[in-house]
Amino acid sequence: MGERLRLWLERTRGGGGYWLRDAATGEPVLFTDERIRVVPVAGVSYRPDELQHEAFAPGRRLALVREPENEHDPNAVAVWDADRRVQCGYVPAEVACELEGDLQAVSLWQFVEDGRRIGLRILIAPADAWIGTPR
Helix, strand or coil: CCCCCEEEEEECCCCCEEEEEECCCCCEECCCCCCCEEEECECHHHCHHHHCCHHHCCCCEEEEEECCCCCCCCCCEEEEECCCCCEEEECCHHHHCCCCCCEEEEEEEEEEECCEEEEEEEEEEECCCEECCCC
């Protein structure tokens, strides 16, 4: 068993989101690192008003909710705010079917057009990973 994953969220200069940094070494962690998943949220165009909720701002904790009873996809994983009050979309189907075990998620990167959030990338990490406060 490997060492516990520990990540810092490091604010980008443009304010669109966060880069990842290994808390132990200080080295950057690429979005393609095999210990994590960084994915766009699917279906946000169906929930444009919900996506504006401050609970989806970069750096915020999110809830991933599996939907085995989903009529379109039994592997569906919904993306909700941490309090499970507002849903903004889904983990892409090609990723959701590969997710296993307990996981945690954080809003990592937002895409804004005309002052409105139009897209979101999220970090999906093992539940036991330590994800530090944005710096």
